[in-house]
Amino acid sequence: MDDEQTHRAAAVFDALGADYERAFGGSPAHHDSLRRLLDDLAPGSRVLDVGSGTGRPTAAALAAAGHRVLGVDVSPVMVALARRQVPEAEFQQADIHDMPLPEASFDAVCVYFSLLQMSRAEQSALLHRLVRALRPGGLCALATVPLDVEDVQGVFMGRDVRVTSFAAEDFTAAVREAGLTVTHQEGLLFTPAHPGAGPEPHLFVHGRRERSDPHPTA
Template identity: 35%
Template structure:
């Protein structure tokens, strides 16, 4: 499967399953703990980029309530439409994250929770390099990525009428890619999920 068709599956999948994936009022305790941690690291009225923002919940809603300025980006039209309705205080862009461009030093933090692994594997190092450039000195990256290498699809994802696609490296590879960006890895955790899980990284721009 080529990169374009993979991205097309992701866009179509989240368009079809947006509400199934997360309702307007679904609980987000795990995310809230991460975001509360991030909030302690941010300056007042920080500029935050949320790559793969979904419907704006929980990241944009949580951080705008704390007085921060959030720019969310997502490939799904439906997710962005919902985000603009649910979190009108934030800015949302419908775009393929692999094509994003921002000026250097635009953000105090960038968040990529389970979004990088929906992008073509060969483009992920470049995305991480650009994110590092978009961070201001002292900025933070919070990313949930692959623990084990895998590329593939799942039909009827979440019991819904759509196929989802992922492409991910293993945690050691993501650690290497992050180091190559010049970011300092501050912490790495394992998020257990079923028989496997994901890797959670905190990285800092000196």
């Protein structure tokens, strides 16, 4: 993301703080996704949590199971909350686009609802980088709001946001194109625990990096 996009995203989630966790942290599908990931992870796995928010439920569940978690978020308020709530994990305030992601450095990557303020090109490019950061056989758990929209103005929990997303089949195609074999996907409606919230579509996708190089050069 450019500096303006990063600033906007940080400002939104700085303002939301713990309200975001209260609204979305109880999602049964999110917890099911985490259980699926935990069932497949080897003990002591190294996991990257992109857009780690308050640290709950994702980093907390992974750390409680004995995994080594690095959470990354652009919001200093979210990072401060996560460090307090999940002290056994590591959290960095950073834009994931600017972070070095060495080849095959993680056993798993989580990307829960953290792509929606990026352009489609940025989302696709980041997915490629994240897959390269997985070891062969590494796992990826993703979630998004599957809508066919691009740079649309909206209101999220009372805050103005600009949102870009893919339709469900296009998002799954982007995940595959990035180098993952899709092992599970689930679409559903979820109503956040927030005044005035209505049901919204959520899509959870799990994948595995099967090859040592998802995009070999000729």
